[in-house]
Amino acid sequence: MKEYDHKKLEKKWQTIWEKKRIYHAQNNSQKPKYYSLIEFPYPSGEGLHVGHPRPYIGMDIISRKRRLQGFNVLYPIGWDAFGLPTENYAIKTGQDPRMVTKENTDTFKRQIKSLGISFDWSREINTTDPEYYKWTQWIFLQFFKKGLAYKAKMMINWCSKDKIGLANEEVVNGCCERCGTSVEKKEKEQWMLAITKYADRLYKDLDDVNYLPQIKLGQRNWIGRSEGAEIDFKIICGSPTFTEVVKVFTTRVDTIFGATYLVLAPEHELLEKLKSQISNWDEASRYIVVNKKASDLERTVENKEKTGVELKSIKAINPASGEEIPVWIAGYVLATYGTGAIMAVPAHDKRDFEFAKKYNLPIRQVVAPVSRSSILGQMIHEGEPFRNREAVMCIVKHWKKNEYLCQEWKDFSGVRTFISGGIEPGEDIVTTGRREIKEESGYTHAKFIKQLNGFSYIEFYHQRKKVNMRARFRYLYYEFEDGEKEEISKVENNQHIIVWKKPKEIVDFLTISEKERIWKLFNSQEEIFTGIGYMVNSGKFDGMDSEKAKKEIIEFVKGKEKTTFKLRDWIFSRQRYWGEPIPIIHCQKCGMVSVPEKDLPVELPKVKNYQPTDSGESPLANIAKWVNTTCPKCGGKAKRETDTMPNWAGSSWYYLRYVDPTNDKVFADHKNLKYWTPVDWYNGGNEHTTLHLLYSRFWHKFLFDLKLVPTNEPYMKRTSHGMILGEGGVKMSKSLGNVINPDDIVKIYGADTLRLYEMFMGPFNQSVAWSTESIIGVRRFIEKVWRLQFKIKKKDNKEMKRILNKTIKKVSEDIEKMHFNTAISAMMILATEMEKAENISTNDYQKFLQILSPFAPHIVEELWNMLGEKKSINLSNWPEWDANLIIDEKIKIVVQVNGKVRATIFINANEGEEEIKIKALENQSIVKHLASGVPKKFIYIKNRLINIVI
């Protein structure tokens, strides 16, 4: 009996696979193509830890399955090797980053190769290779030529420790993402990429790709598209000739009648022009200075109170109501979003509400909430018209006790309200309330105290009148003076009963959906309503649906529809050494000139010292020999750009280079691009699903517009994997000393065991804690599979065929959903069954090996070979399952009595419901449980259960 020796066997097959080029993708194949992609790693100095291979193994399983399914598969890998950690290491040790990178990639490569992942290593790329970054530079120049790469002076986020400008997305809670130092503001010229030009397409084209929903959502939130309107507010002041206008962006034009003041961002450019008209300019300018100094961190501190200054002696005109409203400046309005100015609607916006409360500015409700069908328990009849009704709802206090009058309806059971009723023509609301109170409760001496602030609408179907009603309610407060009472009419008496409730009980008791808001209003805890509803206090728009009224209101105030984005242009320069030099030459005469294509790549020169300069320029600025050059246009003296590109650059297009990695004429041959792109399935980490994905979609769309790539989107499908955490669920890190090196696991248990374990430990898309203790389980499974070879006999085993086919189906489907853990569990069950069985047929065993092969390729190849197969199992096929063989002959049916399982019976596939019923009733255990009652109802769910209700 041959022992399972993972060390010998894994090495042997890895060598053979490499020699036979089994995983090489063919550019000119008649087979359908499949392009599977993982995020190429950053080769850090720490080497691989067990978390790295998880996504590689996952996509390896997909890729191997596709090969067996007859696809020509491209599954490549490379190195995203530019970046800060290597540079910092170089600074510290005085080593050349090129050498550091070489050492690190060598280690990573050896480690990854030991896992038997079916990468096509002949297409390996490296972003730091001049032959690669030549094309990164070339693409940059295309952006430059189209005006999408430009230089702009701007306040940047500056990290004083790393001496580097940071993109907004690299600032986490006001601190540098890498080192945690608090971020400062610094003015600097920066290269920018105009990603905002593509914002709308980046947003809308998400409809056409198959990304996980949360990934799409992340992209959408980051782009932050919102549809609204731009509206002009006139500014008036003492001087009659003065005509200035403030543009305001809002998504809620429908609330414009409630705009009771206007706010400008402290940086708003109009302030310069208004300066002379503002009587308290001193105070205002002081506020502006203080606000400018405050870092982003200070401006966003939690619970920070909003501050602002009113600009005295000027006013704005609300274009809807014609009212004069005050103008303020306040830090809570951002200069960089929308127009840098807002119309404040404190009744319907939380921030405005807080501000208005603090500075005592008027609050006016203009949208009333609507609740449907809650009052009389009847669903409204869709599509039928509404009858409008004005109504009151009365909160009435007891004459002695601290209790309030409520009623419970008899004819619509379970409906509980305050006293309410419709206003008769000509009647004033106070009279209506008093009349309703008397009619419904009999009490006569109700004294009107006040009307609550606000309206709400209730829509319901009126059963007696057989019509949809829309009632607009006002809330009135009364107190009884005494308990004097009249007889109530029979009709009323039949409809409801009167109940007194204590304040604490009210909200629980009532069934109307606006109850909480009403009760808060009554207790004068003002509530703001930010939803949509029906308009009130809005002139001719009163009663309209606020969502539907938007268009008309924009017209009415002569505004225009406008879409804005949160997305900002991408700050593209870094003042560092270890990145792609930006291929631009600055000439005194000609300005900024592209490096001619023939001179690409602009290679990084060797330097003695990698330290950034104190002025914030990149270390490249110190190398006069490299910096000083001649202008390609006029031949005069010129200087090279010394900024380099960010990490994101090389990874924005790398998947295109795999298609044709050695081409020195173009970044990739168009024929190859046409065959291979788009990427069919891209899996990567959650941390890259917004930025990297967005940036690379942007580059791809740009290249598509230049007709350089054949598709509009780079990736058809995107999924993400969860992290592998250290034992105990904490992050694996060198400092915690809990890093597991895959080398050790491969040595002790073998690559197949490691692969299986990483896929078995938990759901692929969730983080899981590593547990070395648990690995033994999958190792036992593999050894079981090894032992099975000694049970092979010629004889067929019918029952085995059924289980096998079920497993093939399960594994096939689970792989597509990345449910690798349950696929493995199904194969474990199959292996146990096979071991229990008297014999296994060669054919069944081979099919098992085929479905196991993507998970544990080495052992399976060995067993396949031992069965006498001459060709690799990789060149065989993915087995189909036979649907007929999966059907059970005897079906187990659960018999329940009142929902509790009392017995199980077996039926044949062809038995009907009646026969099953009889069988169930004959069962001894069931007979016993039926003794206490008579069967009232039978519920039969096909092939599953029967429930007898007694």
Next chain:
RNA sequence: GGGCGAGUGGCGGAAUUGGCAUACGCGUUAGUUUUAGGAACUAAUGUCGCAAGACUUGGGGGUUCGAGUCCCCCCUCGCCCACCA
């Protein structure tokens, strides 16, 4: 503060989407084997109970013949965003 997601044995986790809760694996216990230890194999293993049986998916309510799964409220944890009008 907002958005998204999660909460199931001692542990990692299953549950064809409303139909036998706890598959599979680890661990634990017993047995076989072994000089011993380990490994391997076999069996048992949610809780209470001698048992029949009862109870059990963070807590509370609801819908249903039937709820881990659907609805409402609350608690806890994780991730992302954070004054975006």
